[in-house]
Amino acid sequence: GGEGAPIEVELKFRVGPDTATALWALGAVGLPHTPPFRDCYFDVPGAALGRADIWLRHRQGQGWQLKLPHGDPRLPHGDPEPAHGDPQPHRNAETTRTPPKPAEPRSHPPPTSPPSRPPSAVTIYREVWGDAGVLQELTRLLGVPSAPWGSVRAALAPLGLRPTASFVTRRRSVRVGRVKVELDEADFGYGLGEAEEEVTAEGGAREVEEARKRVEGVCRALGAEPRQRIPGKLSVFLARHQPRYYKLLREAGRLEEVEKEEKEE
Ligand code: V4E
Structure with a gap:
């Protein structure tokens, strides 16, 4: 499972002409070359997954x-297929800690208070x-009692999942201390950087908070506003x-x- x-x-940041220099100044260490990979994203009609901030993808080389x-x-x-007219977004996960009951339609809409945003743009x-874990989460979220399918691929059509996006990323990765920095270039002409750290659930809120600070620190050192x-x-x-x-989400x-300039090729 996903436990x-x-x-x-x-934290995402804009890559500029000085980013590489700033990275070397920070003592960045190159990580092994990643071959370009294609991401294919999927959602159900009505965008129930995306509206709940849930993102299903197949990543080339990783599954x-x-x-x-x-x-x-x-x-x-x-x-799983909400009406198009009046999307009622799921509230931020940090305010929603009650056990989910996806199979039973709720009589009341989710609370309408604004989601509690972290103090920075860190996500x-x-x-x-993997197939087993992803299938288990998906069927739980979509309220399907059991998963008779052996793979996510086989479950796409029965679950009503359709492709929403497909693109190739060229990625260069370096490490700055515990923070991994990725410089991405997508094949549709858009590039950005990401500073990230992976923590385990066992580490708890404290580890997440410390990772957040390190990730913000690296971004600041790269001249980006966290x-x-x-x-x-x-x-x-x-x-x-x-x-x-896009508009639904x-x-x-x-x-x-x-922004406009990012929309134009
Ligand atoms: C999480 C998310 C989406 C799915 C794509 O995630 P992203 O981190 O953008 O992709 P990528 O290729 O960098 O994946 P990685 O290799 O790091 O796993 S699409 C929208 N979100 C939510 C989201 C958001 N709304 N705003 C920001 C700044 N990040 C994520």
Whole structure:
């Protein structure tokens, strides 16, 4: 299952002409070359996964992955195919710690208080890897009693999961102390940097907090403002190629606003 899944503490930043120099000045150590990889993202019609901040993807060379908010995510209304008209976003995982009951439709909508935002743009996600773990989480979230499928691939059609995005990333990775820095270039002409640290669930809130500080420190040293939210590759891809899906997720507060210049090739 996803209980021992690593927690990824991550901050995105803009890569500029001075980023490489700043990295070497920090004593960055090169990590082994990663071959370019294709990510294919999936969601159900109505974007129930994305609206709940849950991201299913197949990453070339690594297999199936599910990124979930650190905490206990639920789908909006526990409904795998919510109505298009009035999306009621799932509230931030950090405020939602009651056990999920995805199979039973809830009579009341989720609380409407604003999600508790971390003081910076650092994001904290749980990552579940591999067919068995991803299938288990997916069926739980979608309220399907059991998983008769042997692979995520075989479960896509029966669960109503459809591709939303597909793109290739070229990635260079270095390490600055405990922080991993990735410089990404996507094949649709968008690049960004990510500073991240992986912690285990056993480490608890304290480890997450310390990782957050280190990740912010590296970004500051690279000249980036840790409060600024930089659009991810998926946000920019969707803004360009899936405007309706992008709008649904924007309205649910799940994707960053993509500026004009990032929309243009
Ligand atoms: C988590 C998430 C999305 C899925 C893609 O995650 P991302 O970290 O952008 O992808 P990538 O390729 O860097 O994955 P990695 O190799 O690090 O695992 S799409 C939107 N979100 C939520 C989100 C958000 N709304 N804002 C920011 C700044 N990050 C993530």
